[in-house]
Amino acid sequence: MSADRAQQSSGAPKSDTRLWIALLIFGAVGIFAGKLWRPGPLAEAYVEVVTETRVLAEVVPAPTSQGTSTNAQGSESLAPTSLEQENAPPTRLWVELDDPRLKSGELRRVEGVATEVWDERAKVDPKKAREQIAALESDAEKLSAPIDPTGLTREEFEVREAARMNALKVVESTRIVASPRDSIGIWIAALLTLGIFSFLVRDNPFYKVVESILIGVSAAYWMLVAFWSTLVPDLFAKLAPDLVRATMLPGLAPSEHPGKDFLLALIPLALGMMLLWRLAPRGAWIAVWPLAVVIGTFAGMRLTASIEADFMAQIAATMKPLVAYTSSSAEGAAAGSAFDLGGTLAGILGVVGVITVLVYFFFSLEHKGVVGKTARVGVWFLMITFGAAFGFTVMGRITLLVGRFDFLFNDWLGLSP
């Protein structure tokens, strides 16, 4: 007993620790040998940088000859494009610097507004990035030499020269560069991964630090997801639509009933504040009201959903013809399709399985006699179900494990050929 307790308090037994340390040393030696065999930088990361430029433009109103127009009946009426169009503020939109509508005069640039320029970076696989960089350098070198005009007419020369300049522009604008930010990220991810794996040796400070980071980051992550995806569009946008449109959601459509939306949004706001009251030292019962909304809504949703999607749908899926034919259609069966022994057995086993397992779950009758034997068959089906579920769970975890090793060996150490 005391030996067990001592073992528990010190984590893994000593023999296990030695084994893990030996494995770690073996792994480290293997990795360094691999790096000697295939030298290359660690945590290589590349990005393709695309520079975006936007200018603010406004729609140029179409010229109107008169402020009034004549309708079909001959009476004069105010044309919809005259007075309203003149008084309404011109539609403004951000467009690319070389937008054709700017050249055609359909849009005009708004003066006094600075051009917005930013880079968009997309990650590129290191191996492909290296190949692309080499190809781009080669293309740039080839395209930098002017076209030899010998034997070409003036028109042919101009066409080829224009094509060369265009191709050179494309090559020069394609920027694939090393990304130190992503390289640092890979290093951090690798260290965090090793930190979690260190728990295999025993509970240790390295693991505890990494675990603390995981708790903090995941709590903030889920809070941010809720904030940006629910609270901003569903609550704040209804309480202060103009402010939200100006600062967070410029594409927010105007509401048809802003006053009603505002009043209705006050209810979840109040309930939310009541929920947060739970953090206060006194009056925690106030949080029960919003909790009642949450529990009631969830119960109502699940009641209908579980009856429809689980109960009814599963019964409907079970009630299929027991005798199967190679053709699934009734016409095919009538036309003399071959009897499908496998399909028939599968159908019968499916029905037997559902009924026997349900009998096993039915505890109002004592599991004796026929009921007991039926329930026992149900247990066999359950054991096969749990065995398969266990197998898939283990395989799922091993797939994740392979993914982590793939990250460590390829993304971090660059051991892939």
Next chain:
Amino acid sequence: MLQRTIPLLILSASGLILILSYFSPITETWSEQVVSWFNILAGVAFVLGAGNLLAVNLEKISSKRPGWAYSAITLVSFGAMLVVGLSKWGAVPDAKHPDVHLAGSQDSTQAGYGWAYEYVLSPLTATMFALLAFYVASAAFRAFRAKNFEAILLLGTAFIILLVQIAAGAFLTNWIPEDSFFAFLRAESLKAIVTEVFQTAGMRAILIGIALGTAATSLRLILGIDRSALSKG
């Protein structure tokens, strides 16, 4: 009254509106409204959880309880992620509204939030689950014993599923002709039989049981028979 009756009435009303909306289109807009409130409250619950995390860890730090340094690390990582995510630091501007900074996207690693997700949260959660592979296998090795027929069924099925999902399964059974009577012993057929016949039947019965249990519990809550959910103020 304030602590018991009104919450019970709120719970019943919310649940009944949802149920009525399933049967009558008249109450559909009501249910949409209630579901919208539910979503907002679920969002606020995350804020509540974060607040609770802060309170617990700050208390641990202030009282210098054992492991308080780890609490400090938790709070620092929480605060850093929160600041980066709320300020949308490094977010890629929205092409239609590049002048509105907070409208930008922070999904890519260019943004601090996306970077933290890609290089901190994602590897940590994946490795944490991957670690379970060792413990599941270890626990199974210690616990599973082929003592009776049921245990043999469980072990045998798990073994078949594990075997047929790797190359060894195909390697061992590919010699069986596809059109022979014993074709069902080929790896892909064995997997199909286990999953599509036996596991489907078992899972269907389990789901039917769960659905009945869910419906009964929901009804008990909505009708006020089960008041335990609201008992702790």
